[in-house]
Structures are given as C-alpha cells and as structure tokens.
Amino acid sequence: MNIGIIGAGQLGRMMALSGYPLGLRFTLLDPNLDSSGAQVSDCIQGEYDDATALQMLAAKTDVITFDVENVPVEAVMPIAQLKPFYPPVNALAASQDRLVEKTLFRKLGIATPEFRAVDSLLDLQQAVKDIGVPGILKTRRLGYDGKGQYRLKNQRDIEAAWNALSSLGIALIYEAFVPFTREVSIIGARNIKGEIAIYPLTANVHQHGILHYSVAPYRHMSLQKLAETYLKRVMKHFNYVGVLTIEFFVLNGKLLANEMAPRVHNSGHWTIEGAETSQFENHIRAICGLPLGSTAARGYAGMLNFIGILPECELILKSPGVRFHHYGKEARPARKLGHATIVASSASKRDHALKKLLKYSLS
C-alpha cells in the first residue's frame, strides 16, 4: 500500500517513519526535494496546488493525506474524488478559516472565546465594543505559529491593529483575549470503521506564538472527559478519518476551544516514545483502515521544541533518557528544527529532566 502525503515537512517525515515498520510505502509531494520528509521518502516535486503533480500523486498512491494545513482546498478537490482522501476535505476547509471553525465549535456546543467577524474598521470598532479589550485581531486564514495577529490592549489600538492587518487584504476576526491558566490539547484518531482512540490531554507552553514545550499526560479527569466529548463531536460531524487535534484554553476549570488541526500535531510529538502507539502511526493506521493502537501513556513525557537553532547533537545524545528528533532542516529564525522527548517514571523526574533540557533550547 502506497500512501500519498501532500507536504513533506517534519510531520510528513515522521508519518513516513512511523508507517515503514508496517510495511507501507510513501510518496510525498513538495516543492522542495530536499525537504525534511523528502529526505526519507520518495517525493514528487510540485507546489501544493499544482494540478499535474497532484494527479501524479493520486496515480501513484492508494490513499492521500497531508502534513500541512494550508493545502488549497480547491486544488485537492479533484484528487479527493479519485482516491480516498483523509482527513476529509470539509474538515480541512473548516480548519483553514478561524471564523468558520469557531462558528462550528459553537454550533456543536463547544465553548470558545468570544469572537466577531471583522471586514471593516467599523466591524472592528463594534467588535471591541461588544467583546472589550484586551483582544486579538487575527487573519481568518493562513495564520499559524502566531503569524498574522495583532493584540489590542486598549481601545486606542483599534486603528493601529486595523492598519496592520487590513493591508493584507484578507478577512479578519476579532477574538477576546483569554487570561488562561493553561493551554491544553486533545489528540485522537478515528479510523475508516469509525473506531476512535484518544490520547491523554497534553499541557502546552508557547513562546512568541510557537509551541515551546509540552508535558503529558496532563491528568484532570473532568477536563479529559470534556475534551474527549468535544473531539468526538467534531469527528462525528465530519465523519472524520485520521488524527484530529483541538487546542483549548483552560479558564476557571472550563475548556475554551482555540483552534483545531485536522492532522497530527506538534503537541503530540511526545507520543512517539511516551505512548503505546504514536499519533503518527495511529494517523496512518486510521487512513489505511487498520485497527488503531493503544493511546495509553508509557510514563510521564516531556517534549521540547528546538526553534531557530539546534543544540549540538552530542549534547542531547549524552543526556540520559532523552530521545532526539532532528528534522534535517536548515536553521532559520523561528523555524522548527527538531525536538527532544523524555519519558520518566514520575512527573517530578520528568520536570527535573525537562528543566535541564530547556537550557539547550535557546529560542
């Protein structure tokens, strides 16, 4: 069985590496033949919206998935009719627009921060009036890792925010700033038969809008249950196949959905060593119609991103119990270049080891 992946970043790379032991083959599609994923797999060179390249991918493969969220929906529609395409295009489309996504969350009874569509300065003024400050003006589309955002601390910021983002010429959304006590994510897989397997909650710490480190399991029985309920609602809505992630703010013991990602997620990288089956393998199993693997945690995991700069490989490899993941990418500021994971027998041992690791992460 040959699996096509649109995008050959580190997620595509880790998907391929997780699928090889199952005897599966991979063909990736990426503009860059030396990209992270292309280093470990066959790769067709092409832009994500290159119809000819996408047709080639469909012709070579039995099932198609993606490792980037910004795959143009219109471009993949034709191949999604040729070959099984998972996660479903509808879920991909919804995840690409913060307004559509949050409106859906609300429709499904999933709490979110307050938000308003913003298409004009007047809209923004009204939104700030309704929701108040602080708040964040965001592009509805193509934002990730904190890009395309402007934070409003008070009413006087309205014009500056409008000027900063309206020039991009794309629709905007204004969201209430949530003074959260914690950010968590729920990650689960649903396979073709409708079987579902959900990982324990992960607690995430961001820096400059990019995930810095995660710890898991974040044990909180009622939040776990609530997050699972929310995740299943979204899965059911889309007749979802593959791994799905929802990020939440925790506020006053409640979950507010921030966004969803119709794919494996950075906050789930700990599952490679820290869970019985990794998110990557479960995504692949799900889209291939295979039984899902156990999502049980093996211990107490911590995952640290290396952003913009990688530590000396030797330093990490010498650290007891630390597993290194180098993505084979060239260093660039704010670029995710690799990560390290530790799995310990207790939360305190994990935290101790993570603290030591943090010094190697200079971001």
Next chain:
Amino acid sequence: MNIGIIGAGQLGRMMALSGYPLGLRFTLLDPNLDSSGAQVSDCIQGEYDDATALQMLAAKTDVITFDVENVPVEAVMPIAQLKPFYPPVNALAASQDRLVEKTLFRKLGIATPEFRAVDSLLDLQQAVKDIGVPGILKTRRLGYDGKGQYRLKNQRDIEAAWNALSSLGIALIYEAFVPFTREVSIIGARNIKGEIAIYPLTANVHQHGILHYSVAPYRHMSLQKLAETYLKRVMKHFNYVGVLTIEFFVLNGKLLANEMAPRVHNSGHWTIEGAETSQFENHIRAICGLPLGSTAARGYAGMLNFIGILPECELILKSPGVRFHHYGKEARPARKLGHATIVASSASKRDHALKKLLKYSLS
C-alpha cells in the same frame, strides 16, 4: 552526514530508520532497487563486488558500513581506504571463515566447541576420530541460517557428509555437536572513541537453523560478565567500531562461542522497543563518532521472527502491546519477512504474550 550501507536488506532498512531521527542521511547499495532497505532510502543499484558502484557509494557518503556478512573483502578493500569503513575489514574477513573465527576465539581465550579443518575425506576421518560424534560438517565460508551444514550422528555418516559438502568445492570444518541447554547472544557497540556499551544477554531459540524467537534480558550475572569479557576481547583485538555480536552455546554453566557477526543481529531486534537505545541506533552512533546510548532493558522483551509467511497485519496490530515490523519483502520459503516484539512488565507476562504470538508464526 551521509552513511553508506552495502546491502539493503532488513538490517539496512532498520539502520536507516534508526538514524533518520538523528538527522542523518543514508545511501544503500544493493542489486535490487525494491529491496527492503531501498524502500526507505536512497539506493545505488549494484552487486556487492561491483567496483564502480562501490566507488559511487564512497563518493556520496562520509562513512561506510554493511548489512550483509558476505560482502567480499577484496571488493571493499579499495573503498575502505577512501572512507572510514566500519566495522573493520579485518573483523569482516574473520567472521566470514569459521576456521579463522574459531581459531581467533581460542587465541583470545574464548572457549569454543572442538573443531578441525577439513580439506579431504582423510581430514574428516581424523577429525571424527579426534572429536567424536555427533558432530557437524560445515562449509567454512558463506554459510548462514543453517545452510551448508551436514550433521553426523555416527561414524557411518562420514562418507555421506563428505559427498554432500565436498562437491561445493570449498573448504570445510568439522565441529563437535554441543548438547547445549541454551543458546545466547551478546551484542554490544564500540564507538570511534573506544567507548563500549553492551546489551543484556539474549536467549535464542532456533528452528531449522533459523532464529525463531528470542527473549531478553536473559538474566545470569556470571554468564553476562563472562560474555562481556569475551566481547571486549574481540573488540579490542580488532580495534572494533560498530555493533558486534557473539553467539554462544550454554553448556554446564559455561559459554562456548559458536560464531560472531560483525553487525547488528537478528537476536537484537528486541532492542528497538525493549532497550533504551536500539542496536541499530547504537551501531549508527558508533560509526559516526557519536556517544553511545544506554543499553538498559526497558522491561521483559520477546521477539518473534516471521519466516516464509507473514500473518495478517491486522491480527498483529490488534494484539495488545505487540509491535510489528514488516520488512516489505516478498514471501519466499525460509525468508525472514518481519518480526514482532512485545515488552512486558514481567517475564511471565512476556512469556504468556509470546506464546499467543507464536501461533501467528507458522514456520
């Protein structure tokens, strides 16, 4: 860093898969571009003794290793002078000849079964006279997985044995049959700096001359210590770099060395999930001059080979705690097609799970 591997079988495949997370690249050399290793890596098409292909491999890579023991020593000599070549060619040469190998063991004070070189029927008659029966007449070279062997139960088998093997036209060796209570293997790595890391002993069960299953750790403090001493002697002798394996018979509480393999070994496949660092990763670390990873066991591991026939992937994936390794090879009788590993929290749980797994192995 690009690592060249001569041979692209399942060992090369698993070496590449273990090295990718360290950001390393691989180029394999194999006659078959659809071989197990070539499915997950760049591969140059060529026979193992194709001088042009070997030169291409050397030109593309920074360090060279091999996944097959039968690499012709004369063919690799030239590239071993161009690029770092590990394990050392001397160790490779010794491992290819049972007489040289066993003579070396004796010289290093490592006990072996009784043996005699056999180059004529007369030699064989004398050998049987000296050592007695039962015994095994073997080809000195190119034997693996029980091929090229003839077992002598009594003196009357001498002529039949001679007729069966002398026709191959290669030198022979007669070895005493060892009524062993157990077969074990010791696997360790030595890196460029001379640092050594050794795994716990593995106990092995063969069927028709091919490894059927292994369990580890085989806990026996005095045998562990003895095996480590023997392994270090061989490593020191060759100024060894890479993973080295020695297989022993256990007889009356002593170790008799049967053979060595200058490479990762089938009996070490359990280390992928069952040890802190796999034998594959430690081999790669060793030859790249990186620090070796911990060889500590994570629990009680069992590894089962699938020979000639693979069970349905679904069946294995449904078995709790079982990890599947499919080599992507076409089924052929007596061919190693994959393996499964379980890691349990106790030896009895491991044995129970292994027993269940054994029914999927129809060899």
